[in-house]
Amino acid sequence: MNLIPLFLISLAAVGYETALTRYFAVAKWSEYGYWVISIVMVGFALSGVVLALWRDGFARRAPALMAALPACLVVAAAAGYHFTTTNPFNPLQLQNPATWQPQIWNIAGYYAALLPFFFLAGLFISLSFVRNADHIGRVYAFDLTGAGAGAAGVLAAMFLVHAFYLVPLLLLPLGLAALFMRGPYRLRAVLAAVLALGVSEAVLLLDNEATYNDFKAIYAPLHTPDAKVVATITSPRGDYTVLDDFTERVDTDISNNAGMMGIEGPPRSYGLYRDGNRIAALPSQPGAPDSAYAAAALDALPYMLIPHARVLLAGASGGFRVAEVAHLGAARIRALEPEPVLSGILRHGVGPVMPLAGQAGVQVSGSPPLAGLGRGKYDIIDLSADFLDAAETNATAFSREAIVAYLKALAPGGLVSIPVSIRDFPVYALRMLATVRAALLAAGIDDPAAHVVVYRSAWNVRILIARDGWTAARIDAAKKFCDDRSFDLAWYPGMNVVQARANIYNDLPAVSFDKGEVESGGPDDAIADEAEAVLSGRASPSVAQFNLSPITLDRPFFYAVLRLDHLGTILKRLEILPQAEVGALVNLAVLAQAVVIAVLVLLVPLAVPGRIRSPRAGLVRAVVYFPALALGFLFIEIYLIEKASFWLADRTNGFALVLTGMLVFSGLGSLLSERLADRPRHFVALAVLVVLGWCAAAAVFLQPVMLATLDWPFLARTGLLLALVAPVSVALGLPFPLGLSQTGSTGFLPWAWGLNGAFSVVATPLANLIAREAGFTWVLFCAAILYGIALVTFPAMRKFSAWHDIPAPSAVGE
Template sequence: MVSASLDRRTCYGMFAISLAGLMYELILTRIFSVLMWYHFASMAISLALFGFAVAAMLVQLRPGRFPAERTGDICRRCCWGFVLSLVLFFGVFVLFRYWPQFGFRVLSFFHQPFYQPFQQGFYNKGVPLSLLPVLAGLYLVTALPFFFAGLAVTLLLRRHLRQIGRLYSWDLLGAGLGCLAVIGVLELVGGVGGLLLVAQAGLAAAACFGDGRRRWLRPLLAALLLVALLAGNLAFDFAGIRFVRGRYEPGLLWSAWNSFSRVAVYPSRGEELRQAWGLSRTYRGPIPQQLGMVVDDTGYTTLYRWPGEEGLGYFRDNVIALAWRLKEAPVGLVIGPGGGKDVLAALASGAQRVTALEINPLVAEAVNERFAAFTGALYRRPDVELAVDEGRSWIRRQNRRWDVIQASAVFGRMAPSAGAFTLSENNLYTLEAFRDYWEHLRPNGILSISRFIFERETLRLVSLGLAFLERQGVADPASHIVVIKERGLANFMLKKSPFTPDELARLRTMTARLAFQEVLMPDRRQGSDPFHRLVAGYASGTFYDEFPFDVTPTTDDRPFFYYMYKPADFLTLFTFPAQSRFEDRAVLILRNLLLVVGALTFVCLILPLLLFRRCELGRAGSGWRLLYFACLGLGFMLLEIGLLRRFILFLGQPIYALAVILFSLLVFSGLGSLLAGKIAAGREGRWLPPLLLVLVLLSQFCNYGLPPLLDALLDQPLALRCLLAAGLLAPLGLLLGMPLPLGMRLLHPDGRDLAWSWGVNGATGVLGSLLAVVVAMNWGYTLTLLAGGLVYLLALSPVLRLRSGGL
């Protein structure tokens, strides 16, 4: 195959279709996090890479259908297919909007049955067989845009092999810009409306591949139609999401999207008002009016009508107020205040000043702006300070200390930053986080965290507290910890100094008067329940060995606070451990998804080659070529996901980590690909071995050297931290962009089987995106980055074999 000259319009077309594909991938993670479980953010990445890989295999198996001389025309049609499939996916939401029962039947499987603000869900551990075809159809519709985009990219790379470094750089630059552009798109028009804006980029790509003076006419007319459709949706909301994890949401009072969440406010029903988690059963005063608020699919909180000073007893008699009531006019910090319950509890208990640290600006907007008349603009009161930032990062930059630091049921089961390829990591509940809180407490300060007592996470909090205090050299860690519950809600308190007899007496007096229950007290350590057994056996490790779930302390390297399967249980195929809860299904589905994706990769990518291109598999060196490009796909995803994790705390808001890190890696990889194009033909074999070795060494510097460096720079302004992050990633990004174009030129000098290698690279990326999450959940991010480096080291084997004449 003769490589054609590369003109500017082709580069622009590659840029536009790559930008559109990446933006769709990230928007899809947001939509999946709202419609289903947050775990499906990882599935969106797999769908993207899988669609690209299948397209590449189609080119490999049926090259006659894609003649090189018609590449431009075929790419133009692919771009139109991308646009039409996005419109089709948009139509699914219109269907859900006007036929809600159909949407309910499709999505009800994902409903959490224990909390019912909307429509009742089902409690089935297995997926109903009747649901499988519907879900398969839904996933097929979501994968179609990736297939068309992947087909266009594959054909362009095959056609322009000699200039692959330059063309691949435009591909990566487009994807990098898409990481930034998607933030603005989600802020402006939300997830569903964002599909129509992404389609505009597809139309721009179609125009780039068109011929003649009127090549812009049809895309322009289509763009105008899409703009009209988008304007109509913004005005009339005919495609608005009314399903959150299977719950039908009628009568929403307000909903809005930003780059990492969807927030909705709805009327509270009578049973919710009476539920009042943590409220004393002896309380007989008035119950304030309430509005429910949900972030994505699981982050529930409540807006309260400002009750006036005389009506604050409702909050004072809650178990979450105990730490405040032990202090005289305390100054405190509330992490994740949501609708304001914790702040109201602090004010009701006599707090002198409260700082409300909220990560989500939409939540703050709901309290202070949209429903200010209802809430009394709580966060603008003179005794309340509002900070909108990520909790850990903000605290580390402060020079002040507080009497109480509180985090009541701060919900972390949401995919951070719209597809940061993570599962349920939570920076707030790690040993390092406890150190940050400890350093910002006054000498007798209290850390107060409330969670539901029936959750295993409450036990893990005690485990964290004991391990942290032991690290601090505390002789008797249990003397610093108290757990008191009110029916379902438990308040975990860790005091910087041991609880005094007077404080314990006051706690017992309040507990008796308010009908709370003691769970764990420093002066009563006998008991057969898990909490007392943990206190007795944590030091020797016997409790952790005997307990059926993993409640060992979480760390910043393995911050999966909500993930509690032991590796052996996780790897037990297609089964549910005996004491699994409803939401554990999602973790197990992710595990099974890894197996299913692996099987589909074989069936759709390898099996066709075995059946129809067996002679090509037998060609000398085919296996080594496959190994090389498989290592690049797998290694890139392992490093990318591990590096994202390293920078989330440093950059504060998770969306900044997503935008800055992905943008930096992709853009600098694009520049690296451009540099690779400058290497003279025939010298690829000399450059690749040292390049791969330096890449491996640099990746491990990022693994082991970055954490202390980032820790030292954490107090710098955000803009400077973003620039520092980009600068630190620039060398590695440049190197990551070079192996693929150089390998294409070295291992496919005649262009034959190039589509096959490109497809294998994408297929292993599919596995890598899920495998990285699985490795991180069970063994930590350090091992994830180490595995990425080792995979790139393995890619040396085919190159060295070629140099020795073995290929």
């Protein structure tokens, strides 16, 4: 039995899936990478259905078919990627009522281009199961470990290869699979693969159409006169570009009165883009960045209230924020920059950008805020305005638990300063206020409204939290600061909102999301209208239209204000939705499609007479058992990826370690299943009990352990993570092959494989939506329920038709 081709094709399939996800993140928006997961699993599910319906014919022709598949996969992968890169899909037009219909056809074009590859890959894997039905555990082990190697390999390749050129690299293991074939078709398989490789690599390398779409932030500045790319960094975390053009400046909120104050605006800079999205400004001059504008900036108020402060700064903003805080008179600065590439630029520079100059009293750390508080006390804990969008895991710094930790780290009289952008929706500020209220209550403060001041410009809000409450003198100083700079106070203790309307500098009228109308009779402040109610825990008008539940470590979704139970209203307002909110709608669309596909995969083989023959009780059990395993496995994987991303302060490392670890250790569990096949029900029960016990322990102990070890060295946290992943993954690797070993009836094995794939399509969007609406703990709870269901539906049925009626496998690799 030669399973090396299976290993290589599984490796390439997962690598291709990852490479396509990266393509969408760079060329389009990362949210549309959900389609890739959907297409992958649809292809696998369809292959299982086709093989279930025509099992015997495929089995008889398996040697020739499997020998031809590597070359076919090379061509399908190359053609699929080429047509993906030439697809004119534009997400902005999808959100426009006048232009959305052609984009539906473009989405269908992605499916048409990519589905053939994943169907053929699924067919090779399904045939490997069918042809080696007496060694299912070993086949599944090679499939899983190959997938794990593919995930790890493509992530390693991203350090050297740009996202647009990953697919040509992944054609090599597909061609190599032909070299390991055995039997009479081996020579023809190798020659076909070599020819396919040569033509496909030439097409992809000489005519690579991948590029940034014109709606990406980098597109316009990249195409200005004399624009230059002065440095690039290729990384699994993203593809970074340092851009020099005349439009690049420090992106900070400066007073309209800066000229009257004798203060110049922000200086020119380089722009740092990740996957085409701008994440920071970088100094274009050697030495300390120019920070003369700092006193006119929105975020300067805390430093006016507390001179010579000891500061914890979350986000260095390419070094500019450190220079600003120093210019404002801070006595000591601890700057945290957990985004690894940004942190590396601060220390070592990149291209023409020099490292951040050493300054007395300034310490720079790569720790995230919850790990970087240290043992000292701070007068000001300040989150930079661009910190949230600099890295996906930075959203946890805005959670209730994080704010509680900041309050504990403050010295008497200290302040926490939290930024919120209101360029898209002012309601983000209200949701942040609800989070602040929850944190203050958790910290033992009974009257949150007395500890909060909110002030704003036309585009941004700052929320200041005073550990010991606000004095009249500090409130008066805040009023003067805002009046001098034409900023507006949206809330302070004792504020009369009605009287304040007479002196509004930046009109912010309330807008009804339901009606799509401005609701204002004059100068207004929509945040001031609701701030007191939110801070006091009373219902406010926005609660009826938006989700204002606090951000927590279990629900770390800052951009999740849409109420999905108002889907009709959301679709009517699609053209005004922020890009960050679109992901939830893509999830819903993929879920709806996935449910339809899962039902078809379930019913079509049953509708064809004689294809799935089994005692009724055994059939019903199996129909529940395999989907439950598919959903439960993916739920645990998604839960672990989220927790690992927070624990390691990096989504890329969290994703890579969890995915690779789970696949490899599950593969070991599957390999172990062959030794346990004599008592399958007993060992499935044991495996499920391990999974249930692990879920219970994770729900209770994982978050406290993570918080207690956040400041441990990276390798120590990595070791703990793998120790956490290993036991449950070994247990997760047992139920699927042990269940398959009991379902030897005609057509059932490939159908069970198809069911697993179809319900895996359902799992990803469903888990993401559960996490968004209820939290990741509920995802884990649902996984435990699903494995409990699998335990009581184990398909212990007699083999209605043995597999020995299939022609014996030849020496071809399967």
